[in-house]
Amino acid sequence: MRPGPRAPDPPPVLLSRRELAVGWTLMLLIAVLAWAVTVTQSRRMGTGPGTMGLAPPLFLALWVVMMAAMMLPSVAPVAITWVRGIGRRSAGPARVLRTAGFVSGYLLAWTAFGLLVYAVLTVTASLVGESPGAARWIGAGAFLLAGIQQFGPLKRICLRHCRNPMFQLARYARYRRWAKDLRVGAHHGLYCVGCCWGLMAVLVPLGVMNVAAMAAVSVVIFLEKLWSRGPWLARAVGIAFLVLAVLAPFQDWLLPGLGSTPMGDMDPMGDTAPAG
Template identity: 40%
Template sequence: MSVRAQDRVPGEGLAPAFAAVRVRLGLVVALFALAGVGWWWTARQMRGMDEGPWSGLGTLGWFLGVWVVMMAAMMFPSVAPTVALYSRMTRQRSPLSPALFVAGYLVTWAAAGLVAFTLLTAVDRLAGDVLAWDRAGRWVAAGTLAVAAVYELTPLKDVCLGKCRSPLGFLLGSWRDGPGGALRMGARNGAWCVGCCWALMASLFALGVMSLVWMAVVAGLIAVEKTLPWRRVATLGTTALLLALAVLLVAAPEAIPALSVPGADVVDEMDQMPPMDD
């Protein structure tokens, strides 16, 4: 049965999760509150650090700490219906199980962040400043956005998004009892989420991983794809936006709102300097 057919099976879509949201409203409010704290903390940590595409990531410890909080801020609103449904289905009705589920989810995203840090560090050490804006950085960023746009239309994206949009099907198909089961289920849900969203997160690096504006844009795209009923419209809209950004990065990067173009401030300052007398 295809993923789209599964989405139309009663009980396999988002309706059971949204019903659980109403029942577990306090849990959902707590997740949104944690997301809000994550946005506030991330904004403080990243203030003045947005250098545009391929911004510096700092040390491994600092980056992983900020990355995990970023994932909580960006992903908790989207994963809240799944956590609420899991909480409702937990036999022992223990408040610990949803917390472990969320912890497992964040562990998977922490591993994804470690992979990203390792890849970018390896590129930096092996190829020097190849990702600098005035070298290949601009073109690599545009290529990353184009690849992300293409990935939106692939069968793998379709399968992973189907898992994210069918919380009941996922939970029934991977159910494990006990605290260890909660942790493993959360990690597996995080793995499907990484499969669904890795290209969008790569786009965030290409636009400026230290930019709160682009964090919000990517988080919004993820939420739209996972929760809106018009799945195909959301996917095609995301594809079109990514392609448009890729073209603008090459043709007119200054036309992209909130994009920090490396070196642009220096050029502006030089333009504003009074002419020198002969």
């Protein structure tokens, strides 16, 4: 038997202003809670070098919280736009669950990147432990890499996607239903990783748990994606990173995440001299 004609899609269910406000509020509330956890952990742990002694599972758990704090404000418009698109076939609690799937997939992409960050921090901590002077050149290299990335083609392509995701969201609509929202969020998250990995690289010298550095990076990410002059800001930030790359070998205060100690506080034997 031939299958019968396909039933027409249900009429669109558009989000009201109230529903949009609820979506924004929930995303920002999650970000605020994530920031609260991050700040609390930072006060307990300090801005130490490397992975600060954390095992991979604990590091990744903290990393996911940090990414929720830093990235959700900038990804909220995309998530809400996706909700408006999928609203054709879902409403109420179902829409909330599917949006949660999108956000979970997005954070999954950043979790995978967190594994790479853990490996890099482990290697850099080992190098600095064997040769403390290497901190200056590792820091300079991190700033240089971040600066170059701000001008590279990967940054340009991924930033264009993050700023104008509508075309890709239309392609996502053709995904099969199985774990659709999770896969859409993960795919968009990969674009975001490609756009922002250089900005995250500066946390190696500045400190992964450096709240001030995290806040500055999250503001840059937000403006790059949502401000009309975001691409110009990306280039300006790239120039700033290149300047920091030149200064890093001579300015120890730029390297708290590598355990660098100002030269004036060191005695001739290489130990930290007491104050006064």
